[in-house]
Amino acid sequence: PPVLAVVGRPNVGKSTLINRILGKRVAVVQDTPGVTRDRVRYDAIWNGRPFIVVDTGGWESKVKGLDLSVAQQAELAINEADAVAFVVDATVGATSTDEEVVKLLRGSGKPVVLVANKVDSDMQEADAAYLWSLGLGEPYPVSALHGRGSGDLLDKIMKILPQTSLVNSRYRSEGPRRVALVGRPNVGKSSLLNRLAGEERVVVNELAGTTRDPVDEFIELDGEAWTFVDTAGIRRRVHQTSGADFYASLRTQNAIEKSDLGLVLLDASEPLTEQDVRVIQQVVDAGRALVIIANKWDLVDVDRQEEFNRELERELVQLSWAQRVNLSALTGWHTNRLSSAMNNAYENWNRRITTSKLNNFLGELSAAHPHPVRGGKQPRILFATQPSAAPPRFVIFSTGFIEHGYRRFIENRLRETFDFSGTPIEISVKVRE
Numbered sequence: 001p002p003v004l005a006v007v008g009r010p011n012v013g014k015s016t017l018i019n020r021i022l023g024k025r026v027a028v029v030q031d032t033p034g035v036t037r038d039r040v041r042y043d044a045i046w047n048g049r050p051f052i053v054v055d056t057g058g059w060e061s062k063v064k065g066l067d068l069s070v071a072q073q074a075e076l077a078i079n080e081a082d083a084v085a086f087v088v089d090a091t092v093g094a095t096s097t098d099e100e101v102v103k104l105l106r107g108s109g110k111p112v113v114l115v116a117n118k119v120d121s122d123m124q125e126a127d128a129a130y131l132w133s134l135g136l137g138e139p140y141p142v143s144a145l146h147g148r149g150s151g152d153l154l155d156k157i158m159k160i161l162p163q164t165s166l167v168n169s170r171y172r173s174e175g176p177r178r179v180a181l182v183g184r185p186n187v188g189k190s191s192l193l194n195r196l197a198g199e200e201r202v203v204v205n206e207l208a209g210t211t212r213d214p215v216d217e218f219i220e221l222d223g224e225a226w227t228f229v230d231t232a233g234i235r236r237r238v239h240q241t242s243g244a245d246f247y248a249s250l251r252t253q254n255a256i257e258k259s260d261l262g263l264v265l266l267d268a269s270e271p272l273t274e275q276d277v278r279v280i281q282q283v284v285d286a287g288r289a290l291v292i293i294a295n296k297w298d299l300v301d302v303d304r305q306e307e308f309n310r311e312l313e314r315e316l317v318q319l320s321w322a323q324r325v326n327l328s329a330l331t332g333w334h335t336n337r338l339s340s341a342m343n344n345a346y347e348n349w350n351r352r353i354t355t356s357k358l359n360n361f362l363g364e365l366s367a368a369h370p371h372p373v374r375g376g377k378q379p380r381i382l383f384a385t386q387p388s389a390a391p392p393r394f395v396i397f398s399t400g401f402i403e404h405g406y407r408r409f410i411e412n413r414l415r416e417t418f419d420f421s422g423t424p425i426e427i428s429v430k431v432r433e
């Protein structure tokens, strides 16, 4: 479901408003500003449409060593939401902190509804009208405490929320996990497909209630259902001759786009080719989970083993995180190891690190290993967030340009600390004053 973040200064009534939205008293209301409270997500529903409400109060207490201002907290929340309810205390009016948050909201491009809270009577509606000056459009006067105006506000919220979350599920689709079995001709794709389908004897052709593309095949591996996409080409054993290369690579690209996970087959008995590397790169560039399969291992002797490992290391320097399985589609040797590698890569691909964990990690990391001084300046990391998974995407906010080497250092430490094997991760940096 789409995600609504409720943002605002302490004591403007965020938690009271959330209780009102949820229709019951759940969110803990604290009168003391800055009281320890974790960021919380609640399931909400209005007019039959589910959505998620994120309460952003009290993050600072959870983040060791980083002093997050209200505006910075808001920035984190905005990043992780599909839409934002910005709450202002109408009896106080807009403060300079509110105006800082307004700037962030404008810059974010996310849909916003301006909530003028504590409008308990008709008389006070004039207070709300002043908030037009914030430039966020019409202020919605409500009394979160008494419920006044909350129906209209919810209608408005449903209008600005997208149907599904754009933030949390860029690629995730309903139903079984989708996998693309790819690789250059003759590496053993159809042999492996037959092996997997035959061994399990549960090639499900018609899964109840799903409409299925005839070129896709359901295969259950160790109790886990997978959709192998675009298998018609593999089944028909269309082995490309020259000139068909372009179409082969297009079909590969299509299969990858439709999938969560790319299974790239290599023929370990032969030297690694440019085409092998290209297919692997296609999976990485598409941001999909990756498992590399070294097939025909029955033909590989000890010398070839070492050579093959060297070839892989040389060609795939940046991809030491990929999951790899050595097997033989022909004899069935170690094909039973495939499903756990696939599950692993898929899970890591979907991994989300909470904002507090991420910032604790970065706080410690940058304290122990600060960015090197460059041209008399030393960029400082302020905080970070993971706006989305599948693949994990991180945004780091810093006071200056972060050089490539330091980014890689952060990536490597992220991978060590939280398990991201089998998935690409994206890190982008935003510079703040």
Ligand code: GDP
Pocket: 183, 184, 185, 186, 187, 188, 189, 190, 191, 192, 234, 237, 239, 295, 296, 297, 298, 299, 327, 328, 329, 330, 331
């Ligand atoms: P595809 O073009 O990728 O679908 O490759 P195929 O599945 O048609 O396999 C190409 C050739 O390699 C066939 O002759 C297979 O029998 C052979 N082959 C596939 N897997 C293995 C394996 O693990 N070991 C050996 N020795 N041969 C294999």
